[in-house]
Amino acid sequence: MSGDQTLPGGEPVPEEANEAVSWETPDIHGAYPRLTEDQTARLAERGQRRSMAPNDVLIREGERCETFFVVLSGTVAVVEGYGTPEERVLRVHGPGRFIGELGLLYGQVAFYTAVAREPGEVLAVSLGQLRQLVSQDSTIGDIVLRACLCRRALLVGQGAGFRIIGSRYSPDTRRLREFAVRNRLPHRWIDLETDEEAEELLRRFGVGPEETPLVIWRDTTLLRNPSNAEVARLIGLPSLPAGNRQGDVIIVGSGPAGLAAAVYAASEGLSTTVVEAMAAGGQAGTSSRIENLLGFPSGISGAELTERAVLQAGKFGARISLPLEATGLHPTGEDQYVVAFADGSEIAARSVVLAMGARYRRLKVPGIERLEATSVHYSATLYEAQQCRTDPVAVVGGGNSAGQAVLFLAGHAPKVYLLVRGASLETHMSRYLIDQVQRHPRVEVMLHTEVTEVIGQEVLEELDVVDNRTGRHRRLAVLGLFVFTGAAPHTEWLAGMIALDSRGFVLTGSEAREACAYPEVWRGRGRSSMTLEASLPGVFAVGDVRSGSVKRVASAAGEGAMAIHFVHRHLGHSAVPGTAGTSAAVAGHSDISLRIRHKESAWLA
Numbered sequence: 123m124s125g126d127q128t129l130p131g132g133e134p135v136p137e138e139a140n141e142a143v144s145w146e147t148p149d150i151h152g153a154y155p156r157l158t159e160d161q162t163a164r165l166a167e168r169g170q171r172r173s174m175a176p177n178d179v180l181i182r183e184g185e186r187c188e189t190f191f192v193v194l195s196g197t198v199a200v201v202e203g204y205g206t207p208e209e210r211v212l213r214v215h216g217p218g219r220f221i222g223e224l225g226l227l228y229g230q231v232a233f234y235t236a237v238a239r240e241p242g243e244v245l246a247v248s249l250g251q252l253r254q255l256v257s258q259d260s261t262i263g264d265i266v267l268r269a270c271l272c273r274r275a276l277l278v279g280q281g282a283g284f285r286i287i288g289s290r291y292s293p294d295t296r297r298l299r300e301f302a303v304r305n306r307l308p309h310r311w312i313d314l315e316t317d318e319e320a321e322e323l324l325r326r327f328g329v330g331p332e333e334t335p336l337v338i339w340r341d342t343t344l345l346r347n348p349s350n351a352e353v354a355r356l357i358g359l360p361s362l363p364a365g366n367r368q369g370d371v372i373i374v375g376s377g378p379a380g381l382a383a384a385v386y387a388a389s390e391g392l393s394t395t396v397v398e399a400m401a402a403g404g405q406a407g408t409s410s411r412i413e414n415l416l417g418f419p420s421g422i423s424g425a426e427l428t429e430r431a432v433l434q435a436g437k438f439g440a441r442i443s444l445p446l447e448a449t450g451l452h453p454t455g456e457d458q459y460v461v462a463f464a465d466g467s468e469i470a471a472r473s474v475v476l477a478m479g480a481r482y483r484r485l486k487v488p489g490i491e492r493l494e495a496t497s498v499h500y501s502a503t504l505y506e507a508q509q510c511r512t513d514p515v516a517v518v519g520g521g522n523s524a525g526q527a528v529l530f531l532a533g534h535a536p537k538v539y540l541l542v543r544g545a546s547l548e549t550h551m552s553r554y555l556i557d558q559v560q561r562h563p564r565v566e567v568m569l570h571t572e573v574t575e576v577i578g579q580e581v582l583e584e585l586d587v588v589d590n591r592t593g594r595h596r597r598l599a600v601l602g603l604f605v606f607t608g609a610a611p612h613t614e615w616l617a618g619m620i621a622l623d624s625r626g627f628v629l630t631g632s633e634a635r636e637a638c639a640y641p642e643v644w645r646g647r648g649r650s651s652m653t654l655e656a657s658l659p660g661v662f663a664v665g666d667v668r669s670g671s672v673k674r675v676a677s678a679a680g681e682g683a684m685a686i687h688f689v690h691r692h693l694g695h696s697a698v699p700g701t702a703g704t705s706a707a708v709a710g711h712s713d714i715s716l717r718i719r720h721k722e723s724a725w726l727a
Contacts, residue, residue, distance in 0.1 A: 146197065147213035153272035155265050156218035157192060162245070164262065165192055168255055169247035174238040179204075180221060181236035184340055186229060186358060190252045191221040196242015202282045204235035206341065212280060214239060220266070223273035224306070227266075227433060230358040233283045233308045257437060271429055274306055283308030284343075284356070287320050288335025290509075291580055293495040294347055295335040301350045301445070303505035304401035304408070306425060307357055350400075350445045351465065362395075362443050362467055369393045371689055372461055372471040374448050377404020378675045379665025380477030381431040382682030387475075388438035390686065395469065396435070397461070398444040399612075403428030404479040405523065405666075406675050408503045410530035413554055415675055427675075448478075449615050453658065473660040473689045476616075476628055477682060480609035480666040480673075485518060489576035490603075497582030498603045502527035507534040510602040516585055518573060519606030520544055521673075525555035527604055532564040539598055541571045541587060576603065611667045621657035627670075628663035630654050652688045654681060660692045 147154055157165070174180070174196060181187045183204060191198070197216050203209045212234060215221060221236045226249070247255075256263035277283065286302065288295030290313050302309045312320045314334055327344055329336065337345040337353060345352055355361065370392035373380045380396055381403075387394040401407065409424035432442060450462035454470065462468040482500045484490075490498055499506045502517075507530065514537035517528050524540065525547075532538045540559065546569065547556045559565055568587070574595070575586035585598045611626045621629045621637035629637050631653050635644070638657040644650075647659055654662045662685045665671060665678035 145214060146216040146219075150276070151272055152265075152268050153276060154213070154215065154219055155269055157220065157262075157265070158218075161262055161265075162192060162194075162218065164255065164259060165190075165247055165252075166245055168251040169245045171243055172246050173241075173243050174198075175241050176238055178238040179235060180238065180244065181232045181234070183232050183235045184342075185231055187222070187226055187232050188229075188249050190226065190247040190249060191236070192245040192247070193217050193219050193221070194243040194245055196238060196240040196244075198244070199237055199239040201235045201237055202233075202280075203340070204237060212277075212282065217242075220269075222270065223277060224270045224429065225274070225358070227270055228358075228436075229360070231356075233277055253437065267430065267433065271426055274308070277308040278306065281308075281310035283310070284337055284339035284353075285310050285312055285323075286335055286337055287312045287314060287323055289314040289331075291315070291496055292335055296495055297350070298335055298337065298348070298353065299505055300503075301353060301400065303503055304403075305354075305359070305444075306429075307353075354445055360441060360443050362397075362446070362469065369395055369469065369471040370693065371395075371473045371475060371686075372397065372459075372469055373475040373477055374461065375404065375477035375479055375665070375667070376402040376432075376442055376444075377477060377479045377665055377678060378406050378427075378431070379479070379678035379682040379685075380404075380475070381428070381435055382679040383475045383477060383664060383685050384435040384440040384442070384682075385431065385438060386683045386686040387689065388435055388440035390690070392686070392689070394435075394440040395471070396440060396442040397446040397448065397463070397469075398442060399447040399478075400445060402432050402442060402444070405481075405501070406678075408501045409523075409526050410502075410533075411526070412675060414552055451616060451619050451661070457660075459658075459661065473692055474662070475682070475685050475689070476613075476620075476656065476661065476663040476667055477665050478612045478667045480611045480627075482519075482523075482606050483608040483610045485573065485603075485605045485607065487573050487576055489578070493576055493578055493582050493603075496580065497578065497601060498576070498605065500605050502530050502604050506602070506604070507531060510535045512536065513601035514539065514599060515602035515604060516541055516573075516598060516600045517604045517606065520547060521550040521606060522552055522555055524606040525551045525559050527606060528559055528565055529555070529562065531604065532562050535602070536564065538562075538565050539600065540565060540567045541573060542567065542569050543572050543590065545569055573603075609666060609673070613667065619658070620661065623669040625669075628656050628667055629669050630656055630663050633669070649691075652691065654685050654688055655692075660689075662688055 180191050193215050195217055197214055198221055199214050200212045202212055286298050286309055299311055314320045333346050335347055337348050371387050371394055373383050373396045376396050376398040384394055384396045403424055407424045407428040411421045411423055413421040447464040448461055449464050452460045454460055458470050458472050459474050460468050460470045511534050515531055515535045516539040517524050518541045520542040528538050528540050570589050570591050571587050572590055573585055574588050577584040582601055582603055585600055586595060588595050613622055613626045621634050623629055631651060634657040635651040654664055656663050664681035664685045666673055
């Protein structure tokens with residue numbers, strides 16, 4: 123199974139969540155709230171009452187659900203594998219409770235079947251009506267959102283959803299599991315190496331081990347080593363529809379900076395599309411708890427922050443499409459930009475906000491490459507923590523991300539070593555994290571320490587570390603290595619088009635203007651480059667991908683919001699008649715090959 127899970131806010135899913143109930147599942151951490159009579163009455167103004175008989179299906183597993191149900195009388199069971207030999211009841215709801223989880227709000231397919239258990243009546247409210255009410259009644263909105271977040275965590279913890287069958291040593295298995303975990307998709311991993319169920323399923327479907335990993339859902343759908351995009355389509359994650367609509371802004375990346383830009387752009391009337399290569403939230407989305415974010419005195423998990431921001435952006439009309447990996451940026455003759463993607467699709471917009479964030483730099487020491495598919499990690503999520511519940515692990519890094527990872531992993535692993543090259547944690551880590559790290563009984567901080575070798579055949583067995591003051595070596599018996607050192611931006615696809623600094627981060631403002639390889643693109647603009655503007659007019663960079671940015675969630679969100687102010691200013695200016703536009707100016711450069719493809723651009727409404 124997919125192991126221990128956490129609810130929004132970081133609380134663990136209790137064991138009783140997996141136990142059968144005789145009548146109605148008890149409310150757990152706000153996952154199953156009972157609406158008040160007044161709240162039900164407000165929903166009734168926008169919905170329709172519907173009678174139900176035993177075994178009436180309200181929501182069917184594998185199908186999109188566009189209706190929000192409130193139980194008025196009788197009971198409704200939430201069932202996995204309904205009508206199959208593996209059928210199991212996950213929970214039962216009585217009067218005053220509503221049916222649905224996060225997928226309902228996102229338009230994903232259902233991971234369960236909701237079926238009437240006892241005769242009664244339900245209130246059916248369309249999603250459009252629900253969204254309209256939620257925008258007017260924040261109390262109902264908060265109740266529904268928190269319950270849906272909690273229910274998604276419970277579904278994941280119960281191993282509902284699709285199954286991934288693959289070897290723990292397979293890079294593709296790891297890729298699929300990471301995609302599912304990062305996107306909080308209910309699933310269960312069946313290890314080809316140790317789980318007897320794996321062999322039985324391979325025989326049932328007539329496939330060999332060499333064809334794994336497999337994704338199986340409802341015993342009716344089997345995908346052999348699917349791409350992330352194929353899994354996304356199976357589940358109903360949003361994709362780019364065909365069309366030829368003019369867009370105002372495309373945002374590449376959906377971390378805090380990108381999501382903030384999406385919220386402000388869409389709320390101010392700009393047609394807005396966000397594209398993401400892996401999962402919404404960026405690095406912040408993998409944090410177990412962010413405690414120094416303004417407005418959240420008790421902290422908030424990165425997952426909950428992400429889900430709230432995604433829903434907020436969607437409320438104003440922004441759409442997020444994933445997984446889409448950007449591979450090129452090209453100006454067109456109409457003073458627009460075209461962003462091309464790895465799958466061959468492309469979309470056009472009048473402005474672009476680059477918010478791809480940055481990834482941690484890979485550790486370069488002997489022996490590490492062969493173990494990066496199994497034991498070396500560059501993020502600390504439940505997916506990674508599940509693999510080290512009985513074994514010590516090591517974390518490399520001295521910043522806030524390393525500190526948050528240490529505290530999270532210490533809740534799963536028996537021992538966590540924090541390896542810091544410098545002389546003190548105070549240099550890069552916030553005080554509140556330092557205090558918690560130093561007090562934790564399972565954490566050992568090793569300063570002046572560097573990894574010199576990674577030892578192990580198929581999995582990590584030991585680390586060789588050295589004290590950089592004395593030169594004394596030591597062996598650490600660990601089965602997992604987590605690396606949070608430095609940051610590497612994903613900007614290779616922009617090279618030659620956008621000015622970058624020596625480390626690959628996007629230059630903005632006056633620095634970008636000075637480094638621009640083709641300054642004629644600015645002639646006739648009637649303005650200078652703006653603070654967050656890159657070397658091409660109308661292209662902006664925000665958050666971790668921007669050169670010189672402060673690597674914090676709040677500052678990234680602030681830059682995302684500020685960028686939209688500059689987008690408005692850019693869209694209010696146009697080239698002076700008779701002067702070259704961006705496309706012509708760039709195309710005129712002999713040292714750059716620019717291909718402009720005039721074809722229909724897919725665009726999200």
